[in-house]
Amino acid sequence: MTTVMDRDGFKSDTHDCLLYYMEKKHKYLELDYGFLHQLRRTRNEIDYRGIKVPKDAWKELKLKIDLTLRILLDSLDQHHFR
Numbered sequence: 477m478t479t480v481m482d483r484d485g486f487k488s489d490t491h492d493c494l495l496y497y498m499e500k501k502h503k504y505l506e507l508d509y510g511f512l513h514q515l516r517r518t519r520n521e522i523d524y525r526g527i528k529v530p531k532d533a534w535k536e537l538k539l540k541i542d543l544t545l546r547i548l549l550d551s552l553d554q555h556h557f558r
Contacts, residue, residue, distance in 0.1 A: 479552060491516045505551055511540055 477498050481488055484501065488494040495516060499509045515537070521527040529537075 477548065480548070491519075502551075505547055507544055507547060508540065512544065515541070 477494050478488070480502060481494060481497055486497065488497060492513075495509060495512055498505070498507070518527075518529065522529065
């Protein structure tokens with residue numbers, strides 16, 4: 477997402493801003509932004525509060541993360557952003 481935003485000529489200081497930018501400017505990607513916002517909040521909980529995520533939960537998260545990455549990489553390939 478940072479690469480897409482950079483190619484658009486913008487930079488973001490926060491993941492929150494990055495997600496809202498992508499959600500507004502790149503709707504065609506059909507990413508699960510609800511999931512991505514939840515993932516950001518989970519990361520914050522881990523970093524700032526030391527919350528532990530159960531190992532089983534990571535399996536499901538990994539599948540969704542891999543799908544998101546595939547969508548983004550395919551989009552970058554199609555638009556020659558690399």
